[in-house]
Amino acid sequence: MIDPQIQEELKTKLLEEKKRIEENLSKTETGKKDADREYETAFPEVDRDEESNADEIDMYENNLAADEAMKGELEKIEKALAAMEAGTYGFCANCQKEIPLERLRAYPQADTCLDCDGK
Numbered sequence: 001m002i003d004p005q006i007q008e009e010l011k012t013k014l015l016e017e018k019k020r021i022e023e024n025l026s027k028t029e030t031g032k033k034d035a036d037r038e039y040e041t042a043f044p045e046v047d048r049d050e051e052s053n054a055d056e057i058d059m060y061e062n063n064l065a066a067d068e069a070m071k072g073e074l075e076k077i078e079k080a081l082a083a084m085e086a087g088t089y090g091f092c093a094n095c096q097k098e099i100p101l102e103r104l105r106a107y108p109q110a111d112t113c114l115d116c117d118g119k
């Protein structure tokens with residue numbers, strides 16, 4: 001079992017990270033609206049249209065990818081917080097061993113040990 005004091009420390013980290021991601025997510029939402037406005041003003045310039053549209057689509061897709069990555073992290077954080085509540089926090093979801101504390105400190109939303117990471 002993880003030390004309650006350490007868990008509390010990691011929980012604070014998770015909540016801070018959660019807040020940070022949520023703020024970033026709302027920023028990209030605003031970014032999308034700005035891109036829409038630019039698209040409207042650029043529209044009458046027929047010659048440059050194709051190029052700027054392609055750029056905007058690239059930007060939009062990059063934002064989407066970043067959003068997806070952030071949402072994935074957010075999900076992990078929610079899971080970790082739920083596991084803390086349930087008293088199952090700190091165990092590898094794959095091999096059920098305890099996740100080393102150094103790893104949890106570096107990445108508190110980890111749900112696998114380093115050996116199982118990415119498998």
Ligand SMILES: [Zn+2]
Pocket residue numbers: 092093094095096097112113114115116
């Ligand atoms: Zn493992």
